[in-house]
Amino acid sequence: MAKKKKTDSALGHDPFADMDMECLDWESQEGAQIAPGVLPAARELPMPQATFHFPADFKWGIATAAHQVEGDNTNNDWWAWEQQEGHIKDGHKSGRACNWWKKAEDDFDRAAELGLNALRLSVEWSRVEPRSGEFDDSALKRYGEMLQALRGRNIEPMVTLHHFTNPHWLTERGGWENPETIALFARFVRRVVQVLGEHCDLWCTINEPNVYGYMGYLEGIFPPGQSDFQAAMRVIRHLLAGHAAAYREIHALQPQARVGLAHNMRIFDPANPRSVLDRRVARSVDKTYNQAILTALARGRWTLPLGFGLAWKLRRTLDWIGLNYYTRDLVAFDHRQQQTLFSDRLHAGEAELLDGDYGEFYPQGMFRCLQRLARLGLPIYVTENGIPDDDDDQRPRYLLTHLHQIWHAIQLCYPVMGYYHWTLVDNFEWAEGWTLRFGLIALGPRGGRKPRGSIKLYADLIQANAISPQIIDTYAPELWPELLPG
Ligand code: BGC
Numbered sequence: 001m002a003k004k005k006k007t008d009s010a011l012g013h014d015p016f017a018d019m020d021m022e023c024l025d026w027e028s029q030e031g032a033q034i035a036p037g038v039l040p041a042a043r044e045l046p047m048p049q050a051t052f053h054f055p056a057d058f059k060w061g062i063a064t065a066a067h068q069v070e071g072d073n074t075n076n077d078w079w080a081w082e083q084q085e086g087h088i089k090d091g092h093k094s095g096r097a098c099n100w101w102k103k104a105e106d107d108f109d110r111a112a113e114l115g116l117n118a119l120r121l122s123v124e125w126s127r128v129e130p131r132s133g134e135f136d137d138s139a140l141k142r143y144g145e146m147l148q149a150l151r152g153r154n155i156e157p158m159v160t161l162h163h164f165t166n167p168h169w170l171t172e173r174g175g176w177e178n179p180e181t182i183a184l185f186a187r188f189v190r191r192v193v194q195v196l197g198e199h200c201d202l203w204c205t206i207n208e209p210n211v212y213g214y215m216g217y218l219e220g221i222f223p224p225g226q227s228d229f230q231a232a233m234r235v236i237r238h239l240l241a242g243h244a245a246a247y248r249e250i251h252a253l254q255p256q257a258r259v260g261l262a263h264n265m266r267i268f269d270p271a272n273p274r275s276v277l278d279r280r281v282a283r284s285v286d287k288t289y290n291q292a293i294l295t296a297l298a299r300g301r302w303t304l305p306l307g308f309g310l311a312w313k314l315r316r317t318l319d320w321i322g323l324n325y326y327t328r329d330l331v332a333f334d335h336r337q338q339q340t341l342f343s344d345r346l347h348a349g350e351a352e353l354l355d356g357d358y359g360e361f362y363p364q365g366m367f368r369c370l371q372r373l374a375r376l377g378l379p380i381y382v383t384e385n386g387i388p389d390d391d392d393d394q395r396p397r398y399l400l401t402h403l404h405q406i407w408h409a410i411q412l413c414y415p416v417m418g419y420y421h422w423t424l425v426d427n428f429e430w431a432e433g434w435t436l437r438f439g440l441i442a443l444g445p446r447g448g449r450k451p452r453g454s455i456k457l458y459a460d461l462i463q464a465n466a467i468s469p470q471i472i473d474t475y476a477p478e479l480w481p482e483l484l485p486g
Helices: 039-044 077-083 100-114 137-152 168-172 180-196 209-217 229-253 276-299 364-374 395-411 454-464 469-475 477-483
Strands: 059-063 118-122 156-162 202-207 258-270 320-333 343-346 380-384 416-421 441-443 449-451
Touching (some): 059 454, 100 454, 118 202, 118 416, 137 156, 180 229, 202 209, 229 258, 258 276, 320 364, 454 469, 469 477
Parallel strands (some): 059 118, 156 202
């Protein structure tokens, strides 16, 4: 297919005209496959201006995390982990990352140009409290500047207080395996909110307790690299207790604060729906990974295998719930896999796969997760959703189909308040290093930025506050039959 540089936009303007577009090859829109007879006929009819509208106050955001973008976060467990051979794909290191510690504002300008009204970032515990009980005011000042810079651009910050990394001193005391960490986290949160509370009232206590527990303590892919199911469950319980303690600290200082937690949900479907064992094992993986955390938070009750008995301190500690949704797995029974509750993970034969073995392209999962979360009766933010896609050949469809599922959920009055795309600029992808490219903007080897085609799509969606036929037509006409049948 011929490649051309694409500068037009569905809204007839080019918000990225000034950005460095050199070397970018854009897939020809004309060359894209259109279902025969569908689009040309529709084009002859008068087109509705905007079909799938989002609520007027919908939050359009992007999400990031400190260690993935700031650079030189030398004082935490991830930095140490990266230095040891074999931990990160291709021996990559976070290094200077996206240089946000020094120059986040340059990317905030890009975020403002894109039209965002929301941005989720995290504060790095090891910068704010480099030694136990000693707080670094200059680090807090820098975060204050960042939050003010966002507000000055009419972008509402959401601040995550724990996103996977821990200061060295905490790791030495056993990290989240040690129940004392709960109080230490609450102390850190208190200080952060005392200083940054004037610029922020939307807080995300902890990012993905399940991913943190599974990757670090079961699969051994994240520090501390353990493989112990009971330890993973213990760590998740402590993280949830840390969340509850943080919730109370924040509300004591800032009664009007809106405090939530980002929960990673995956869809687990039985590989063979007719197999009782596959169905049973899919249900039990779902219960352990997705549901047990929700039950603990919503009902104040531990359920096996996460725990047993009352968790009453967790009750009423959510003002909203965050959904991080990316993909689904098919689950098959495998008697040899005791560590993973006798499950094996597969992909559907016909599934479109994401780059880097990241999983299936499965937009319906977004709706299915939102449907479940809606039962909690809380406002929902989609705090993460995105795709590793260096050449940007799947992202436009991914973005449109996942947002369409969110739109559908909103039509059923599920209270989805906003969407934070993961992410703005390619960032350090933990154990995958720099091999997975999630950015709407590509990061060059020397830190240069080059927008991918999808950034214009996102800008058009935000400006229209809708998925319009023109947007579908411009960016993914092959979706026409699926999104606008008939
Ligand atoms: C994490 C992010 C990560 C993203 C993409 C999420 O589970 O919160 O830190 O970059 O997935 O892999």
